[in-house]
Ligand SMILES: Nc1nc2c(ncn2[C@@H]2O[C@H](COP(=O)(O)OP(=O)(O)OP(=O)(O)O)[C@@H](O)[C@H]2O)c(=O)[nH]1
């Protein structure tokens with residue numbers, strides 16, 4: 001699936017051989033029947049801008065949903081006063097989970113298109129109609145607002161470099177090529193959003209979404225639309241830490257799906273290295289040559305680390321099989337019977 005893939009894509013989402021594509025009865029490639037647009041804003045301690053973001057978004061949306069988890073400031077009250085539907089979560093659980101909750105709420109409110117944007121006023125609500133348009137016209141199921149499509153991003157150079165590096169990593173991991181994998185300004189077909197389950201706790205919700213699309217909805221058509229982002233403040237987190245947290249999310253997801261490749265194989269190689277060093281040590285000892293204790297400890301540690309990695313990968317692989325089997329069972333039980341609307 002590439003950016004801009006046109007109308008030739010298959011109508012229905014394919015079910016992968018390993019059963020990862022759940023919800024077989026859902027035809028989310030069908031153009032929306034109506035045109036209701038629901039905006040979803042994850043917000044944690046965003047009292048500075050949330051009111052104005054909600055007010056501006058309401059011009060372009062039928063409903064604005066704000067998901068606030070554990071804010072200690074006036075975010076929820078200000079969002080409500082500005083006319084948003086506020087979903088409150090007890091404690092902070094991360095942007096990915098907040099988005100998932102928001103998508104469920106949008107589904108309950110019959111969203112044909114869900115537009116997600118940030119609550120810190122970095123995104124311009126005026127762009128909502130441009131993001132929703134390809135979905136409303138049936139051209140795409142996913143629209144990403146890209147800061148890099150027309151090369152006019154306002155972001156400082158180092159910030160752009162980091163975002164591009166994360167895009168290279170996310171594209172490589174997911175197999176979907178976009179120009180801005182970290183953009184939090186996106187539109188999704190309502191049915192697609194309703195089925196999306198994002199679970200990462202740290203940063204990297206957008207990377208997880210790209211991975212989810214590749215795994216569960218590989219036929220979803222993705223297009224990008226140029227947006228301009230305003231950076232009023234400095235980054236809230238240390239940029240290196242921010243980047244590492246996104247990479248951590250990505251690694252956790254990929255590792256969960258390919259434990260044999262990413263854990264067992266390196267484990268076997270490291271274990272062999274430890275064994276080879278140990279054999280050398282044994283030879284040296286038998287030949288009466290002295291053996292360095294540091295060398296012996298390194299050989300032992302490598303062997304043990306390799307063994308543990310290999311076993312962990314094998315166990316995770318078995319668990320993944322188990323999960324897939326359960327998912328298939330649940331999917332079959334939940335799939336609409338023939339004749340029922342999807
Ligand atoms: N509900 C909820 N929202 C969150 C959480 N973490 C981040 N957000 C929201 O997600 C949006 C993006 O988060 P930011 O912290 O601005 O991330 P960013 O834009 O990558 O970082 P900056 O460039 O520093 O602004 C904002 O609206 C945040 O309030 C969370 O744990 N829960």
Ligand SMILES: [Mg+2]
Pocket residue numbers: 118120122
């Ligand atoms: Mg931000």
